[in-house]
Amino acid sequence: MTGIADVARVTGVSMATVSRALRGLPNVSEDTRRSIREAADRLGYVPSSNASGLATGRTMAMGVVVPNVSRWFYTSVLEGIDAELRPMGYDTILFNLGVRGEDRERVFHRSILRKRVDAVIALCLDFTATEREQLASLGYPTVVVGGPVRGLRHIGVDEFGVARAATEHLIGLGHVAIGHLGGEEERGLNKRVPQRRRAGYARAMQAAGLEVRPEWTVTGAFEITDAREAALRMLDVEQRPTAVFAASDEMAIGAMLAARELGISVPGELSVIGIDNHPLADVFDLTTLAQDPYAQGALAASMMLDELSGAPARSRSVTVRTALIERGSTTSLARAAG
Amino acid sequence: MTGIADVARVTGVSMATVSRALRGLPNVSEDTRRSIREAADRLGYVPSSNASGLATGRTMAMGVVVPNVSRWFYTSVLEGIDAELRPMGYDTILFNLGVRGEDRERVFHRSILRKRVDAVIALCLDFTATEREQLASLGYPTVVVGGPVRGLRHIGVDEFGVARAATEHLIGLGHVAIGHLGGEEERGLNKRVPQRRRAGYARAMQAAGLEVRPEWTVTGAFEITDAREAALRMLDVEQRPTAVFAASDEMAIGAMLAARELGISVPGELSVIGIDNHPLADVFDLTTLAQDPYAQGALAASMMLDELSGAPARSRSVTVRTALIERGSTTSLARAAG
DNA sequence: TTGAAAGCGCTAACAT
């Protein structure tokens, strides 16, 4: 394994000069730099990140904690983070908590806390008080993407507002019998996301003087398959809603599949609206409130990088915009009836 | 930042003993160990992975190179890898090549090759000769998951065989007009996967004396949305096939969506078979040849771990099994016609 | 512009 000393020996300069030359620092003559670069290439020298990390105190790695990597939202944020990080020479260390969070304790103690990363970005997680303390005491810049978390700043949409807007869109179309397909409050995940969305729905209904019927407010996981089953329960009854607001596009698509199976036409007999603008929303002609998780991830990453390079930490959370995209899955009650 | 020296001082023992105690090595009395553990906890001591990595020569990190994290196959493999690694104290460093592979060069030079990882698992990648040399010269154990790659062992299904089996299933049902929705040969990715699957299809057709019509062999990306468009092209014609073999379930679902849009009933007028057993295959009642990417990832990870712990490197590739899962998207031509 | 040398925080012989 060729090290910096080998390059130095071959080039006939000191290790210090090699180090400077290779990192593009000033005060190295162009000639020296060139010959050092060439020798390094020829010898196949690659610096050890452990050694430089130990010397500088920087790991050049970002810890990203994700509940899983099967939902579109998480993977999109992840790609946004990685894309922002890579050009800066930062690596992404993925901490997957696992479906049931089995690995959570392990992730925290053995890994994140091993000074392996310079900063931590967490996706839709809720932290325990202890976990927050540990993060804080290690001095890691930390930010959460997707959903407000107490004690930590976050980047995300206005969960309440977006849900309210979605519901109001249906109300604006004349619907009065509106159901809500809500996300599950998973253990360890940020419960406030499904909660705030449900609350936004309820507020919109209430503000319009509409009845929130318990049997029309069902809960499923945030995925297509589970949402489909939940929707089957909601829709396969005598009195069903004429419109459904789903807490995510994946859930909305699950609802559309359920409707199709039950012979309920969308939007003829049922309007469906979601949140996200998932790639499949277009294929399914789904009306939705679009958000951009890739951009949220990129923003989170650049915030962390800024702070690592000495910028003052801005403790404020960032609320990103959403936009209504009207497609064919919603229609006015009048038109549907007619 | 409290270090091992602080713990040693507080406990009144040497750094070596602290190191031993905390890593669970033998030759430390239970009393000492207990008091050391306690002091470490109290002081909030966390070891520096850089320092220990530098001292041991082990990074306790696995590099995982992925084309992207938006396809089910990749994320499933990733979860399998991570699940296997985590209990062993290994972290997963994610190298996302980016949609168009923009970051490929950067990943190779700046990151993987920085001795940041102990081994490398690559997903469905093709390596250039130079890249292989670099990996080899650094002495990283390496394995590819998903698709044969020249010069490296791999873990994956028999691409040719599984495609042939899928096609033969359709033939066995009496179909003669069988189309193939093939995967795209993306730059930098393992082209042999789509190629071998196409070849398996062609062989099955040929062996049965059936005609492979060029206009029935279309190519799309491995995703639902693109596959849907490709399928629209294939199916929206006068003479269309009565069955389609898609190179993945995501593509098969794209085909089913396209069929639905064109008013072609599945399986009444069109049988569809895929490969994968994607979670949505069940929802869409899709016949498929199941594979288990999670297990493939776990296997890859444990192979790497074994070799890192001194086991002899087994250079042989591993072919994993697939299983036909018959669902409602395929039916015999006779029944469909009748 | 370049070099010498002292760490960074830990592990692993080797002693005791």
Added chain:
DNA sequence: ATGTTAGCGCTTTCAA
């Protein structure tokens, strides 16, 4: 069972 000490490979003063 525990302590001493010499690195691991780099960066970074401080000198020259």
